Each structure stands twice: as structure tokens, then as C-alpha cells.
Amino acid sequence: MARIFITGSSDGLGLMAAKLLLEQGHSVVLHARNEQRAEETRRKLPQAEAVLTGDLSSLRQTRSVAEQANATGRFHAVIHNAAIGYREPKRIVTEDGLAHLFAINSVAPYLLTALMPAPTRLVYVSSGLHLQGDPSLQDLNWDSRPWSGHQAYSDSKLHNVLLAFAIARRWPNVLSNAMTPGWVQTKMGGPGASDDLEQGHLTQVWLATSDDPAATVTGRYFYHLRESKVLPDAQRQESQQKFIDACERITGERLPDAS
Template structure:
């Protein structure tokens, strides 16, 4: 049995992944952005999922989420699923929170970061950590996934493009298959398939693809990690 923490699991792809992983007998920790929002995962808690709450747009609440997870005991996998598409919370939720949780949660053997095909339109400029758009944020989290694979050789770290799927964020007219949208995260989290145990990849529907060229630029990786450490006060080793 694998213990898996999934951010942003009150709805959408995160919830779908939590349901499937619970069906598979795994020990799942689900997350909602507030105590009130935990009502949306009561059925998952009734099935045995543990729950944590905190707004990932707020660094202090993100730190508290990491502490809540730590109190539940060691985790094997973190799926950094939470994300927003518009507004001032884009960078804090999509890029800063995954970094901070990676720095603060000890011990996961596997890390999965939700990217997007739109990351290819992102700009490789760390000054955008305070003002960037959705594409920029998804480039940064993709770079983070690959940088973690490099600096933590004992950890399997990958980024996933789930596709444009019919969630609340994607909208009802999204053309991609919802099941395929969360299948790759689950596979990377739990499978012993040799491909699922590779690290530093960018995946779409269980196929490894070529990401934005900046993703594998070590200088940009280091610049991004340094900027995130400066912003959060938490170093990543």
C-alpha cells in the first residue's frame, strides 16, 4: 500500500485521481483549500482518506499544509495537482506552492507535478514569479520537476500534461478524455513499470514528450530554484 498526498483534490483531476487510488487500496491524503471546503471530500474521508486543509495561495497556509501532512506520517508520493488558470493566485498556487511543499515534506520517493501543454508558451524569466501568466507558471513547475530529478537522484520526479479535460477549470466543452487526464498521474505514482520509474520526464497520456527547451537548461533550473528559495525562505536540497 502506497501513501499518496494529492493537492487540490476536492474536485477535478485531483479528486478523480484520489477516487481511483482509493479503489486501488492505497492510503490517500486529500487536500482542500479551507476547512469548509473539506465537506466536498467527506465521502472520500468516509472511505478512509485522510484530509488536510489550507490555501496554497498563502505561503503560511502552505507551510501549515506541509505540517499537517507531516503529522499524518511519512508519505511515499506527492501529486502536485492544485492549480488555477486566472487571477493573482496563478504563480503562488501553480509554481510557488509546489516548490514550498517539495522543500518542506520529507521523504516522498515519487513526485508528480501537473503541467500543461500551454507551458510551451511560457517565458524563461524568473522575474515573472511575481507577475507571470498561466503559461509561465506551468513552464516553471515543469522546470521544477526536472530540476528536482537532477538534484534528488533517489527520487522519481516527473511533470504531466493532463490535456484539456472537462473539469471546472477546463470547462464542459474540453475535448480530451477525463479518464486519460488523471491516468498518467496514478501510473507515475504507483506503477512498477520500468517507464514509470524513470525520472525527469514530461508526460502526456503515458507518453514521454519533449517539453519547452528551457526545461533542461541547468542554468535556468538553478536560477529558478534560487529565486524560489529567496521568495519563500526555504531551500531545496
């Protein structure tokens, strides 16, 4: 039995993944943005080991989530699932001076990764829209660019792949991969999404727990249990390091060299 922590697991694909993992006999620690959502999540999945709380748009609260998680013990796998979509009509600034979408989708996974003991496996939930992400990594926080929610989301999903691949390179004892659930009908995906919702959560569960040789790899990008096309720039060590360096500057936390 494995212990798995899933961020953003109070609803949607995170909750679906948690249900499946529990059915498979694993121990699951969930995460919700606030106590009200956490209580709702406990009612939905009372068999979960715990539900941690914290708003990942806040560096302070993200640090608290890491502290809460570390207090429960080491995890076999961490699934970085929490994200917001592309519908923000304007650039919203957090208490830390970060663009809201960038803080949650890009910075929070980095900060949690840096602050938690390395698990055996890391899964970063990205998107096919990472192919439209800006590989220049200029103006990550949208300080100068005219705001585009769609582009900001695409950029953040590229950041998830860069982080997954950087970890795979730097931590050889950890299986670190990125994946896309496809365009599915969740709150984020919307009612027009055309992919199979019932398939959306399976790859993250598979990467977190399966002994299938196809799943026990690192530095790969998956869609529906198969390796998929990735933006070539995501495989460039220089691009990975540029993103890591930016996150270190923003958070003040250095990513350890090895697990």
C-alpha cells in the first residue's frame, strides 16, 4: 500500500483520482483551499487519511501545506494536480505580488516540491496546451505583457513540464513525470470539453502507483497511459534551469540537488 498526497483534490480530477486510489487500497492525503472545502471533502471521502488546507495562491499558505504534509510522514507519491483555468479576464495580483494563475499553477508546485522530502514518484498534471506555452520564459509574472488568460494558462502548463523534467534530471532516484488528462468536462474544462472524463484521472493514478514498466520511467510526458508529444523546448536543460532559477528567486527556496 502506498501513501499518496494529491493537491487540489476537493473536487474534479483530483477527487476522482483519490477515490480510485482508495478503492485500490492505498492511503490518500487530500488537499482543499480552505476549511469549508476541506469539510466538504471529508464528507465525500471519509476514508481519506487526512485533508490538508491552504490556498496555493499564497506563498505563506503553500508553506503551511508543505508543513502539514511533512507532519504526516513521507509519501510514496505526490500528485501536483491543483490548478486554475484560463478564464481569468484580467491579471489578478496575489498578496505576494504574483499573478494569481502563475502563483497557483506554476510557483506552488515548485515550492511544495522544494519543501517536502522527495517521494518515490512525482506526477505533475499539465495540459496539451503546454504546446502553446511561451518557451522564452520572459515576463513570467505578466508584469509587462498584456494579459491573456489562455496564454497564461498555456505558459503555466509548460512550466509544469519543465519542472517535472528538471526534477527527473536532478533527482535520479525519483520518477518524475508530467501528464495531461485531456480536455475533459470539469469546472476547469467546461461543458464543451470533448475528451472522456472517465479517462482523465487514470494516468495520474497509474504513474503514481503502477509497476508497469511503461509507468516506471522518468522525465516523460503522458496522455491516456501513453507517452505523448511534448514541446521540444521542455527537454532543453537550459529552459528547465531558467524556470527553476526564477522560482528560486520568487520563493527564496532552493531546490535540493538530489533526493
